[in-house]
Amino acid sequence: MPEQPFSVGDGVPGKAIERITMRISTYLLLLVTLAGCATTPVTFTNAQPVPNDRVYAHQDEAESTLLVTRDNGFVGGGCKLDLFIDGERSATFGAGESAAFYVPAGDRILAVKAVGICGPGSPYTEQAISVSKGKKLRLRIFIGAGGYGITQTTI
The missing domain is CATH 1.20.5 (Single alpha-helices involved in coiled-coils or other helix-helix interfaces)
Structure with a gap:
């Protein structure tokens, strides 16, 4: 055989x-x-507004406006993210939500941090921006391979 x-x-x-x-x-x-x-960008007008009980600061009229939108996406979609403007907790975003913030013109430091179940050990990501008087600046909160971030956008 x-x-x-x-x-x-x-x-x-x-x-x-x-x-x-x-x-x-x-x-x-x-x-x-x-x-x-990767997360998917959402336009400010197509996003759901952040509920009023999760918007904490920068709601009084000022020289400039920040239009902030958090991307949609499966990864991190169940996590809430806090937005800080110049060190002040300003809102807690869910996936696909947006909010407007009113700030003085000039240099600002924005930061994003995961909260709740996703918060422990998550990085605190910061981004420096400059806002001109009378201008609206669009920003998006995203999740990429390096974690959470915030950046300027045209959408």
């Missing part, structure tokens, strides 16, 4: 198939994870 390269009894084909299955599973998981890391 000719010798077969692998016999059912020695377990080699099972081990080989198991290794291949594990590699494929790992690559698929990695692909799904990376695809899910």
Whole structure:
């Protein structure tokens, strides 16, 4: 009887198939994870407004306006994010929400931090901006491969 390269009894084909299955599973998981890391921008007008009970500061008219929108997306979608303007907690955003803030013209420091179940150990991300008198500046809160962030946007 000719010798077969692998016999059912020695377990080699099972081990080989198991290794291949594990590699494929790992690559698929990695692909799904990376695809899910990015969030999708939402326009200020298409976003839901942040409820009034989660807007804490910068609601009195001032020289300039910040129009802030948090992206939609599966990753981090269940986490709330606090927005700080010049160190003052100004609002808590859910996914796909927006709010307007009124600030004096000049240089501002914005920061984003996860709160609640997502808060412990999450980074405090800051961004310096400059706002001109009488201007509206659009900003988006996003989640990328490096974590949470805030940046200027045209949408």
